[in-house]
Amino acid sequence: MRILKIKGKDEQTVLAQIKKEYGEDTVIISTQLEKQQGMMGFFKKPTCSITIAVQDEEEIEEKPTSVSDNYVEETKGMFDYLKNQIDFIKKDIAKVKDLSETKQVAMRDTSLVGEKTQVSITQGGSLYNIMKEKLTREGIQEDVVAHIVSGLEDEENLEIVARKLYEQMDEIMPTANLSKELPKVIVFIGSTGVGKTTTIAKLTADYVMNKRKKVALFTADTYRIAAIEQLKTYAEILDVPIEVIYSENDLDVALEKWKDSDHIFIDTAGRSHKNKEQIEDLARLLQSIGEKQVYLVLNVNTNYKDVKHIVDVYKEFAGSFQLIITKLDETDEIGNLMNIVAYAKSPISYVTDGQNVPDDIRTFDCDEYVKALLGRINHE
Secondary structure, eight states: OEEEEEEESSHHHHHHHHHHHHOTTOEEEEEEEEOOSSGGGGGSOOEEEEEEEEOOSSOOOOOOOSSOSOOOOOOOOHHHHHHHHHHHHHHHHHHHHHHHHTTOOOTTOOTTTOHHHHHHHHTTOOHHHHHHHHHHHTTOOHHHHHHHHTTOTTOOOHHHHHHHHHHHHHHHSOBOOTTSOOOSEEEEEOOTTSOHHHHHHHHHHIIIIISOOOEEEEEOOTTOHHHHHHHHHHHHHHTOOEEEOOSHHHHHHHHHHTTTSSEEEEEOOOOOTTOHHHHHHHHHHHHTOOSOEEEEEEETTSOHHHHHHHHHHHHHHHOSOEEEEEOGGGOSOTHHHHHHHHHHTOOEEEEEOSSOTTTSEEEOOHHHHHHHHHHHHHTO
16 A cells, blocks of 8 residues: 655645546545745645555556655755844844934833833843843743853854854754664653654654655554554554554564564553553563664643653653654744753654644754744744
8 A cells, every 4th residue: 555645736626636546435644735835835825735545456656746755955054044033133132222222212112122122122131131031932941041042141243143052052952863774673652642653653654655664563552442543544554564562472472573674663552650650561661672762752832840750750761762742733832842852861853743644744953943943033
């Protein structure tokens, strides 16, 4: 079975194309409206893309579609971008200061850079103070903000400020080296409801369709029948084997059975970091596996206090892990992503921003994140 993504100007057009080329019995996995790329795309009507599963009765040459496999835009001129963003902020500061000195602006007039910015400037605000305040208002914890802007107290050179900001953020948010071959066994852990099962389905689709890897799926989430059935559905669509693990013996047998796979993805039951018995069960499962890569899946909307507890508990028995941050589409405050990574001190591999399989997952790009963060700051 193959998974294809067909794109057109609207849903009716795409469905007609699917019906004509693949028949009425085609399995539709997801339907998604997509905004056009680029700044001008905001003003254009969204296009429609439909992901389908096609059953092969014989080897069929894959038909080209109007969508590329990956939307990966190379980041160019990172420091120039940062300098421009910071320059905007600096110009706003200069405007307000100038107006204040000539008594042409009152405290109530906050149209230039916002009420809080206006107040801080009248109190001797500098580029350092403004950046510190704006980063805090994005939901970034004060200690993290302090680290980002440290050493910039008296700095006015935009190039130096831009480079320093990027270096500090890049240091806080280490990115996993995904070009390195992963171990055979990959285990996904995390609390209930963070999106582990859907994330596994997305990565399985990527490894099978794009990387051409042989993947086997194991699920140890035997507490939720729905989770097992969900993963079984994806396994059938992607034409990959699946094993349900009820005990350590089941795991040993399954690992031996599928030892020729390139990778084995293991879904675990969502565990409350407050439930000691559940955590001990998961710890025993991990200890029974030899070499492995562990992914801790976290919802970006998780309260920071809970984030710290979750990370502390999982680190105690899981040791090292990489991070997958989910549900970015459900938040307007992207600063918490930095809080999570900074506290965990673990590399971040992927982020997800929707429920569509296999589309709504991508490798984390620190450049892209910093650009988005500073772009939001300048449009507040």
